[in-house]
Amino acid sequence: MIAREWKATCPKEHEDGFIGYLYETGIKDTSDTKGFVGAQILKRDLGNSTEITLLTFWEDIECIKAFSGENISIARLYPEDEKYKLNPERHVKHYEVRENMWL
Template identity: 25%
Template sequence: MIARTWRGWASKATADDYQRHYESEVAGHLQQVPGFCGARLLRRYDGEEVMFTSITFFTSMDDVRAFAGEDPGQAVVEETARRALTRWDERVTHHEVAADLHGDGH
């Protein structure tokens, strides 16, 4: 499994807008990609901004390319996200998932 990690920052005023976009539009898009295995959106205050870290999981790099295109290291930042964010990473990182541990859901 491949983990794709990306970060973006929003003002405190637009952070909820970005989170809603991720939970609706991004989620809908990802669920249509073959090999999509799930995603997590992490959120924390970073000074005057809110930093988001998105971790999406795919079965293989071929599945990542189906989502991101021929340059899988290029960030996919839709126009709605660009309006809510103040800045973002233009490049993403990919990692092989070495261990996949699940708790009891708490």
């Protein structure tokens, strides 16, 4: 299994709106892709802004390519991201999941 990590920051006043938009775009698009296993959205308070981390989980790299295109290190951004004054990372990180345990 492969974990794909993407991060962005946005002003606190746009946090809830952006997370809702993230469900409508990134989560919907990934969950409609063959080989998608799951996702987590994490948030961290940075004072005046919020850091949002999207972790998606995939069966393998080929499944990620079906979502992102051939260059899997480039973030897939959406047209209305600017509406939330988003400061997105342009690149994503990938990790091999060695263990996954939930209590």
